[in-house]
Amino acid sequence: MMEVPLFLRGIIVITGKNMRLYYTKPPVLMFGLLFPLFMFFAFFVGRHLDLVTFFPAFLAMMLFFTASSVAPLITPWEKREKTYERLLSYPVTQDSIIMGDVLAGAIFGIGISFLVWIASLAFVPVSITNLGLFFLAFILGTLSCAALGTLLASPASDSPPNVMILSNLIRFPLIFISGVFIPLQQMEGLGLALAYCSPLTYMVDLFNAAMTGISVFSPLVDCCVLAGVSFVFILAGRLIQKRNMMKGM
Amino acid sequence: MDAIRADHLKKIFGPVTAVNDVSITVREGEIFGFLGPNGAGKTTTIRLLTGVLTPDAGTVTINGIDIHRHPLEAKMQMGVIPESSTVYGDMTAEQNLQLSGKMYGMPRALREERIHELLSKMGLAEKRRIPVRAFSKGMKQRVSIACAIIHRPKVLFLDEPTSGLDVQSRRLVIETIRDMNGQGSTIFLTTHNIEEANTLCHTVCIINKGKIVAQESPERLKKMFDTTQSVEVSFDRPVTQDLFKGGGIIRAEPCGDKWRLYTDNPDLVLKYLVGRAERESIGITSLTTSGPSLEEAFVQITECA
Numbered sequence: 147m148m149e150v151p152l153f154l155r156g157i158i159v160i161t162g163k164n165m166r167l168y169y170t171k172p173p174v175l176m177f178g179l180l181f182p183l184f185m186f187f188a189f190f191v192g193r194h195l196d197l198v199t200f201f202p203a204f205l206a207m208m209l210f211f212t213a214s215s216v217a218p219l220i221t222p223w224e225k226r227e228k229t230y231e232r233l234l235s236y237p238v239t240q241d242s243i244i245m246g247d248v249l250a251g252a253i254f255g256i257g258i259s260f261l262v263w264i265a266s267l268a269f270v271p272v273s274i275t276n277l278g279l280f281f282l283a284f285i286l287g288t289l290s291c292a293a294l295g296t297l298l299a300s301p302a303s304d305s306p307p308n309v310m311i312l313s314n315l316i317r318f319p320l321i322f323i324s325g326v327f328i329p330l331q332q333m334e335g336l337g338l339a340l341a342y343c344s345p346l347t348y349m350v351d352l353f354n355a356a357m358t359g360i361s362v363f364s365p366l367v368d369c370c371v372l373a374g375v376s377f378v379f380i381l382a383g384r385l386i387q388k389r390n391m392m393k394g395m
Numbered sequence: 396m397d398a399i400r401a402d403h404l405k406k407i408f409g410p411v412t413a414v415n416d417v418s419i420t421v422r423e424g425e426i427f428g429f430l431g432p433n434g435a436g437k438t439t440t441i442r443l444l445t446g447v448l449t450p451d452a453g454t455v456t457i458n459g460i461d462i463h464r465h466p467l468e469a470k471m472q473m474g475v476i477p478e479s480s481t482v483y484g485d486m487t488a489e490q491n492l493q494l495s496g497k498m499y500g501m502p503r504a505l506r507e508e509r510i511h512e513l514l515s516k517m518g519l520a521e522k523r524r525i526p527v528r529a530f531s532k533g534m535k536q537r538v539s540i541a542c543a544i545i546h547r548p549k550v551l552f553l554d555e556p557t558s559g560l561d562v563q564s565r566r567l568v569i570e571t572i573r574d575m576n577g578q579g580s581t582i583f584l585t586t587h588n589i590e591e592a593n594t595l596c597h598t599v600c601i602i603n604k605g606k607i608v609a610q611e612s613p614e615r616l617k618k619m620f621d622t623t624q625s626v627e628v629s630f631d632r633p634v635t636q637d638l639f640k641g642g643g644i645i646r647a648e649p650c651g652d653k654w655r656l657y658t659d660n661p662d663l664v665l666k667y668l669v670g671r672a673e674r675e676s677i678g679i680t681s682l683t684t685s686g687p688s689l690e691e692a693f694v695q696i697t698e699c700a
Contacts, residue, residue, distance in 0.1 A: 149465060149467045149468065152467035152468070152471070152500070153467060155500055156467070156498070159494070159497045159498050162497075163483075163494055166486070166490075167483060167485055167486070227481075227483070227484065228477070228479045228481045229481050229482070229483055231442070231447055231477045231481055232475070232477055232481040232482070232539075232542070234446070234447045235445050235446070235447055235470065235473075235475035235477065235552075236470065236495070236498040236499070237466075237467045237468075237470040237471045237498060237499065237500075238467070238470075238498070239466055239467065391448065391449065392449065393408060393409075394408050394448070
């Protein structure tokens with residue numbers, strides 16, 4: 147019975163440690179903050195596109211990049227610095243460490259994206275048709291992206307650059323097949339089939355439902371998919387990391 | 396109650412059996428030295444005992460708590476100083492200690508008080524707000540030790556704690572080990588430094604090729620493997636080898652400005668030397684006896700196994 151409070155405390159302390167140490171690391175700032183902004187500018191500056199229509203997808207892209215950029219860095223960084231062993235010797239389990247990494251990523255994602263949304267209110271006349279759904283999109287979106295980040299950190303590597311490369315190889319293609327730049331309604335064939343496989347698609351769709359009232363899927367489907375993939379990503383990351391530990395540090 | 400108990404531990408990494416049927420019992424309040432050559436399985440064993448790795452077979456209990464069934468409760472009982480100085484370089488010494496204190500659930504007031512005490516004790520009070528990455532190896536190790544003992548653990552694991560440290564840092568580490576043991580903590584220490592094990596440990600355990608090959612008190616271990624002792628003597632003027640014929644002296648070797656005499660019976664040698672020196676009007680300037688060394692025992696054990 148004593149284990150549950152200890153487990154929860156471990157998660158909170160690890161989350162705090164991750165927030166203090168990793169939010170300002172250059173790879174996080176580069177791939178989590180600057181990159182989505184540059185993508186936005188690359189696609190919209192000088193082109194006469196409807197920013198209001200695009201805004202939910204931009205917000206989803208921002209959330210996707212920010213929330214999934216922290217966790218891939220943490221474990222390889224700690225393994226390289228040899229602090230991972232000390233962390234495991236504290237009253238924590240590998241599960242507490244994984245959950246701490248997910249929460250740190252999720253808080254980073256939600257914090258930055260929320261700020262971007264607040265700041266953009268001054269420039270873009272966006273409206274929200276369903277406030278509850280909007281916040282739910284933030285929470286489920288950031289959770290699923292942070293969970294993806296944790297899964298991407300799972301390979302047995304103590305080299306942060308290697309993990310960041312792998313992470314970007316997976317993340318970048320997703321933004322082109324998930325209805326961020328090309329609406330799902332305009333996609334067909336293989337592109338559409340791939341879009342259905344991307345969790346980002348459901349996040350974009352949920353933001354569309356919350357902000358414009360128009361979505362391809364039912365918001366319930368979007369929510370279930372995002373909650374489901376979060377669970378699957380965390381479980382897969384956990385399995386891979388446990389298997390790595392069986393092979394050694 | 397045994398502070399640490401490991402039964403039939405086994406850990407295999409691919410084709411290598413790193414730890415093979417290792418059983419260890421460490422009594423409460425004991426300083427237990429764990430020795431072995433490089434690659435013998437010391438670090439893997441300490442990782443299994445501290446719950447960092449999961450064994451393929453066997454069990455570990457810390458103060459009666461199974462570390463693999465109740466890892467969090469068991470880890471609350473112990474502090475661990477891993478092989479390298481594993482502290483967060485981007486944090487200050489104080490922040491590293493804050494993190495450790497929070498990990499062990501220490502209340503804020505107690506944490507602050509203990510951090511102040513430890514930073515002073517480790518000679519880091521003035522550098523408490525400097526990021527640890529700017530510290531020397533010895534200073535990092537002191538932060539690492541402070542992090543491990545902040546909650547006054549009942550069991551303290553140290554993996555090569557003095558490896559590569561300067562004399563001052565090494566002394567501070569040894570002093571801290573003795574201090575913690577004096578306060579009732581059980582100490583599990585892996586080391587390459589045989590002299591350190593000899594002077595610190597109540598029991599010494601030797602592992603080789605993943606198996607325990609000896610476990611005894613340092614004195615008994617030395618006696619088991621070597622009965623030859625030595626006497627070191629120096630005189631006020633040069634002497635020849637002829638002086639050392641008789642008196643139970645097996646062999647005499649010049650050693651700087653001294654002579655080292657090997658014998659089975661140091662008492663007989665002392666009496667003989669004093670008698671000869673008196674008869675030949677030679678002054679003895681220094682005379683020391685030393686027993687068989689733990690290092691010799693260690694070499695014999697690990698070479699035989």
